[in-house]
Amino acid sequence: MSLEQFKNRNVGTQNYVKLDLDHAPTDAWSQFKQVVKRTFQPELFVGLGVTLREMMNSLFRGKSHTTQYPFEKLPVSPRYRAIHDMLRLMESGNYRCIGCGLCEKICISDCISMETKYDENQRKEVSEYTINFGRCIFCGYCAEVCPELAIVHGGRYENASEQRASFSLFEDLLTPIDQLNLQQEYAGFGAISPNADENIKSTPLAY
Amino acid sequence: MDATMLPEVTAAGVIIKAVLILAVIAAIAGFGTYIERKILAFMQRRLGPQHVGPFGLLQLAADGIKLFTKEDIIPQHANKFIFAIAPVITAATAFIALAAVPVFPGFTVPFTDIYVPSIASDINVGILFVLGMMAAGLYGPLLAGMAQSNKWGIIGSARTAIQFLSYEVVTGLSILAPIMLVGSLSFVDFNTYQTDGVWLVVYQPVAFILFLIAGFAETNRTPFDLLEHEAEIISGYVTEYSGMRWGLFFIGEYANMITIGVIASVVFLGGYNDFWFIPGWIMIIAKIAFSFFFMLWVRASWPHIRPDQLMWLCWKVLMPLAVINILITGLVIMI
């Protein structure tokens, strides 16, 4: 298929196929005929039948589309962007965050704030890390920019609480150390895609 | 109706009947909201209320508590007196209409001689009285809409007026044909006319359908719920109402639904006569219940129509049909 037909900007000159719709009644007689036709077509009763069938289905066959939400939850997509998670290194159990500050810089709603210092091994260490969820728009830039896959978006979408602080501290976001074995390499937003290696291209030096 | 067959109707019997109607119908009208929500839910593949009590049965009580404890807001520029009495008019006329309607067959209270008649007040013009009282019921929405100084309310009450002017003719004319057949305006006579087991709907199918359509318009049920259609006029005449005043409108609406169901059952569907082995009181309850269910069923299935379509339907289609029906009935009676 060539691109020609997409480059044609003369909208309206193409051969459109018109649907075979009934013509609107023009005079009183055809209007009357339409009314009679619509009156004696069993369409209204087909509608009644559909609702009755659905009622029988939901009454006797237990077919219902309701999710009784607080008691049962639907699975969320791995790419869903809810409250953040801070991941740990699998081997040492130390947190992955290297305190580079990229997430703080890229955050467009300016809700991440962090303080870092050097520890005794002259490594950067995060001393304060908070996300203000009153401002966060869950755009996912922080997860995307993180070089260490330390901050990712998790699946915790029930973020009603008595105070915002119960989500936003570093310790709350961090995987608990006793659940380290449950931590999975996150496949969601900000993670490296499975075919990341194939997608790497050499810089086009021809320019 | 041969009056000598029945025991004498005493004041005590009438009072018992009145209390019975008020209690039973008010309870059913409240319970109707639960049934409506549940049936609509099933028809739309939902579950409906189910957390308050077993199967959500106590939802009614929860709603009642909510309505009673809600703040009763009267808008600043509203006409306060009219605003306050409008819901009472709706509820009161709905129940007054039930005074002339046979709800259950007559019975004698056990261990006493008090005979409770089938109708609280058997006036000779029962059908006309019920229709007139339901006509008076239009003042509820009308005054409510005009008193609340809200544009949606005004539109709602204007729609009340045009809806009333449309359906009232059809109701009267459609019920005239069976009246001609029976030769009486009393519900009891209608009932006795059908004791032989042949329902009037067999003789008057057109009148029955016309009456059902007009009844839907009379109770503001879905194909004709112009007065309070949320998608168009917020809530119409009940926009500014809250709490128990709003609840009174709803009790009135459900009582009207039951009244229409009773009229349809008694006039067209054989009344409270025994049917094979089924006693009459079960039959009448079953018929009323089915007509109530039919109203909900229609609500779940059909879209609603525009005001001009309603007027067009009533004046240009239903009214000529009703007149032709009356003409044919008259000719048949003459021959």
Add this chain to the structure above:
Amino acid sequence: MYEFIAFYVFAISTTILFLITVMSKNVLYAMTALAAGMVMISGLFFLLGAEFLGVVQLIVYVGAVMALYAFAMMFFDATKNIKEKHQNPTLVFLLGGLMALLFVLMFSAPIIGDNIQAIYPMIEGVGNAQAVGMVLFTKYLVPFEVAALMLLVAMIAGIILAGKKMDYSLTESESADEEMNIKKGDA
């Protein structure tokens, strides 16, 4: 005894409600009082044993006529008070008083002169509606039919008056747009 009490309740409330209709400056109050007064009058009919008339009063006046009034009332602001202009209050008072006096005389004259005798007394065992029908279709057949014909003429006239430009949509036709523009320009 009960009828005695009921009569006075209905009579007094009718008078008060119609007084409100006349006196009130608020359209909404006037309309409500008028409708309620009609209901009270139908109560009087029921008291006299004329159920048919009472019900007709309910349906025709409370239902149809008042609904038309109410529909006309949609064009006003019902919450505002209306200031009436009295050009000549004495004349109004005089005429009103004369009218009232005339009515009292008219209705009380037969009572003083001769006790009213019903031309068509109620027949035992015949219902109200039947009695009305008998009179209507025997003695008053011609006036009844003439009235029906007049109503038919009025209805056709009304339809013709209202339906003059019914097939002519103001929103869809282009000539209507032009017409409206011209009208705007004139104003």
